[in-house]
Amino acid sequence: METDSKPGRTELVQRLQAISRHAAADPNVPLPDLASQLTTLVEQIRGASNVGGGGEPSTSAPARTHVATSASADDEGAAGNGEAGGDGTGDGTPLAQPAKKQKRAPREFDFGRYRTRYVALELMYVGWAFQGFARQDNTENTIEGVLFSALRKTKLIPEAAAKPISELAYSRCGRTDRGVSALGQVVALQLRSCARVEEPEADVEQEFDYPRLINKALPPEVRILGWTPVPADFNARFSCLYRQYKYFIIQQRLPQPPLQLPQLPTLPPAPAAAEQDAGDPGAAEPGPGSAADAAAASSQQQQQQQHSLDIQAMRTAAAHFIGEHDFRNFCKPDVATVRSFRRRILSFTVEPVTTSAADAAHQVYALTVRGTAFLWHQVRCMAAILLMVGRGQEAPDVVARLLDVEACPRKPQYSMAPEEPLLLYACGFPSLQFRRTHAAVEANLVDVASLLHRHLIGAALTAACHSRLAEDTRCAETASTSSGGAGAGAGAGAGGRGSGHVPLMRRQTEPSIEERFARRGLPWPPEPLPGGSAAAAEEDDGMGE
Numbered sequence: 001m002e003t004d005s006k007p008g009r010t011e012l013v014q015r016l017q018a019i020s021r022h023a024a025a026d027p028n029v030p031l032p033d034l035a036s037q038l039t040t041l042v043e044q045i046r047g048a049s050n051v052g053g054g055g056e057p058s059t060s061a062p063a064r065t066h067v068a069t070s071a072s073a074d075d076e077g078a079a080g081n082g083e084a085g086g087d088g089t090g091d092g093t094p095l096a097q098p099a100k101k102q103k104r105a106p107r108e109f110d111f112g113r114y115r116t117r118y119v120a121l122e123l124m125y126v127g128w129a130f131q132g133f134a135r136q137d138n139t140e141n142t143i144e145g146v147l148f149s150a151l152r153k154t155k156l157i158p159e160a161a162a163k164p165i166s167e168l169a170y171s172r173c174g175r176t177d178r179g180v181s182a183l184g185q186v187v188a189l190q191l192r193s194c195a196r197v198e199e200p201e202a203d204v205e206q207e208f209d210y211p212r213l214i215n216k217a218l219p220p221e222v223r224i225l226g227w228t229p230v231p232a233d234f235n236a237r238f239s240c241l242y243r244q245y246k247y248f249i250i251q252q253r254l255p256q257p258p259l260q261l262p263q264l265p266t267l268p269p270a271p272a273a274a275e276q277d278a279g280d281p282g283a284a285e286p287g288p289g290s291a292a293d294a295a296a297a298s299s300q301q302q303q304q305q306q307h308s309l310d311i312q313a314m315r316t317a318a319a320h321f322i323g324e325h326d327f328r329n330f331c332k333p334d335v336a337t338v339r340s341f342r343r344r345i346l347s348f349t350v351e352p353v354t355t356s357a358a359d360a361a362h363q364v365y366a367l368t369v370r371g372t373a374f375l376w377h378q379v380r381c382m383a384a385i386l387l388m389v390g391r392g393q394e395a396p397d398v399v400a401r402l403l404d405v406e407a408c409p410r411k412p413q414y415s416m417a418p419e420e421p422l423l424l425y426a427c428g429f430p431s432l433q434f435r436r437t438h439a440a441v442e443a444n445l446v447d448v449a450s451l452l453h454r455h456l457i458g459a460a461l462t463a464a465c466h467s468r469l470a471e472d473t474r475c476a477e478t479a480s481t482s483s484g485g486a487g488a489g490a491g492a493g494a495g496g497r498g499s500g501h502v503p504l505m506r507r508q509t510e511p512s513i514e515e516r517f518a519r520r521g522l523p524w525p526p527e528p529l530p531g532g533s534a535a536a537a538e539e540d541d542g543m544g545e
Contacts, residue, residue: 007044007048008048009048012041012044012045012048015041015044016041019034019037019038019041109155111155111158111192112197113196113197114192114193114194114195114196114197115192115193115195115196115197115199115201115202116190116191116192116193117190117191117192117193117201117202117207117229118169118188118189118190118229118230118231118232118234119188119189119190119191119210119227119228119229119230120186120187120188120227120228120229120230120234120236120429120432120434121186121187121188121189121210121211121214121224121226121227122184122185122186122224122225122226122227122434123143123147123182123185123186123187123222123223123224123225124182124183124184124185124222124223124225124444124448125143125181125182125185125221125222125223126181126221126451127143127176127178127179127180127181127182127221128179128181128221128420129141129221130142130143130146130178130179130221131178132175132176132177132178132180133172133174133175133176133177133180133182133185134172134175135148143176143185143222144172146218146219146222147187147214147218147222148161148164149217150214150217150218151191151214153217154213154214154216154217155192156191156192156208156210156213156214157189157190157191157192164189168189168190169188169189169190170187170188170189171187171188171189171235171236171237171238172185172186172187172188172236172237173185173186173187173236173237173240173243173427174237174243174424174427176422176424177377177419178419179418179419179420179422180419180420180422180423180424181422181423181424182423182424182425183423183424183425183426184244184424184425184426184427185424185427186236186240186427186429187236188230188234188235188236191208191210192208193207193208194206194207194208204229204435209437209439209440210224210227211223211224211225211226211227211436211437211440211444212437212439212440212443215440215443215444215447220447220450220451221451223444223447223448225434225436225444226434226435226436226440227434227435228432228433228434228435230432236427239429240427240428240429241372241428241429241430242346242370242371242372242427242428243370243371243372243373243374243424243426243427243428244368244369244370244424244425244426244427244428245368245369245370245374245379245422245423245424245425246366246367246368246422246423246425247366247367247369247379247380247383247417247421247422247423248353248364248365248366248367248421248423249309249364249365249366249367249383249387249390249421250362250363250364250365251308251309251311251352251362251363251364251365252308252309252361252362309365309387309390309391310389310390310391310392311350311365311390313389313390313392313396314350314367314386314387314389314390314396315349315350316396317385317386317389317396317397317398317399318348318349318350318367318369318382318386318399319348320396320397320399320400320403321345321348321369321382321399321403322345322346322347322348323344323345324342324343324344324345325342325343325345325403326341326342326403326405327341327342327343327375327378327403328341328405328411328513329402329403329405329408329411329412330375330378330381330382330385330402330403331375331376331377331378331381332375332376332377332381332416333375333376333411333510333513333516334375334376335513335516335517335520335522335526336520338375338376339526340526341375341513343371343372343373343374343375343378344371344372344373345369345370345371346370346371346372347368347369347370348367348368348369348370349366349367349368350365350366350367350368350386351365351366351368352364352365352366353365353366367382367383367386368425369382377416379422380416380417380418380419380422381414381416381417383416383417383421383422384414384415384416384417385398385399385402385414385504386399387417388414388501388504393501393503394503394504398504398505401505402504408505409512409513409514410509410510410511410512411509411510412504412505412507412508412509412510413507413508413509413510414504414507
């Protein structure tokens with residue numbers, strides 16, 4: 001009796017698994033080759049099932065045959081999860097990619113399995129491209145908008161946290177306006193911890209590196225600089241002891257394009273005075289160094305002065321701000337929430353700033369003001385008045401006159417300084433020590449350097465344009481006929497002493513604070529807000545810039 005050479009069930013199953021493994025490992029296998037291999041295997045399975053090959057029961061053969069036949073007819077090939085191995089076919093033909101599986105809906109993250117930790121985050125952002133710091137219903141293009149989006153993406157807060165103040169105990173130190181930047185902004189909120197609920201609270205050394213984690217989901221203009229755990233009674237707004245702002249201005253020393261005076265020929269020495277007095281018909285014409293040149297030089301000097309700032313006068317004026325005063329004439333009054341316009345300024349300086357883009361013609365200065373609290377737009381209003389003083393449009397004592405609300409109860413109408421030069425530089429929390437890992441610091445340095453390089457290139461580009469225009473002889477006529485108006489960049493430093501300036505004390509005024517309260521039917525003096533005097537004094541704290 002001949003020995004049955006047909007393969008048994010075990011060998012056939014191994015061949016099917018081998019074909020599946022190769023199909024999964026090589027996505028470029030030709031489908032016709034795969035179909036041929038599967039068809040051959042199906043025939044072998046049918047033959048084995050007819051004779052009960054290998055002594056295996058044949059009751060399950062129809063099911064196996066159906067699987068193999070369906071796989072051979074499937075354009076996507078058979079699926080397998082094992083590693084590649086010998087397929088038993090002997091032809092070494094690559095096999096096809098397995099059938100695509102339908103994507104399963106992502107499983108909802110279970111925040112209930114983890115502890116939370118109340119932390120303070122230190123933020124830096126360049127706010128020029130954002131619509132302010134606070135969240136808005138009509139746009140996500142705010143600092144808080146991108147921050148909470150990043151916190152959700154990194155699974156540090158739940159998707160359903162629609163009310164951060166109540167659900168996450170959220171607080172912020174200041175609410176900067178559109179276009180304003182910050183280096184030391186601070187927020188506090190509850191974030192997911194790395195520890196499970198059944199575990200003890202994680203040591204800070206083992207906790208998430210929150211800055212690195214969050215920064216991966218933030219735009220490059222917004223960075224988390226550090227974090228620290230804080231007690232339950234901490235509030236980023238009311239726990240802050242001071243806030244420090246910097247407002248950057250330009251001291252422009254570049255004179256106007258020089259007048260192109262004709263080159264006069266060298267003349268012989270002028271005759272003696274006696275000869276000229278005698279009516280010598282050959283008296284000399286004015287030569288180099290004459291009154292014409294002096295007049296031209298004087299005109300150029302005046303034009304240069306029109307585009308520079310009197311820094312010392314600005315320092316004298318800024319000194320009047322120091323101390324506790326009523327700043328109603330240096331803000332945008334918000335009588336709906338503010339109950340007191342008295343604020344304390346701790347220091348105010350006007351000092352040069354060293355920058356990589358500085359040159360002899362344009363020196364950057366910083367108006368640096370530190371105070372316990374600020375009114376709405378207070379810093380930008382103070383900067384606007386100091387710039388008027390620097391241009392010689394107002395005397396330094398105008399600050400003291402505006403601070404005297406008995407003599408000046410109504411704010412003169414004037415435009416505040418632009419928002420882009422303003423930086424929330426620091427927020428005072430002496431008891432906090434923000435944690436910064438070496439890896440997080442290095443990553444932030446790289447990111448901020450990239451921003452710096454982009455702006456330095458922009459500064460170099462515009463400086464090249466300015467230099468080219470300043471040297472252009474075609475500018476001579478424009479320079480000689482210029483009336484010395486406000487000039488470019490008047491809001492942030494450069495500007496003229498144009499005759500169009502109306503002194504502040506002669507301008508039309510806004511309604512007084514008392515009149516604003518009366519229009520709303522509110523009593524004066526106002527009643528304290530709920531929460532006591534501290535809450536009333538700080539109600540608009542950080543809202544202004």
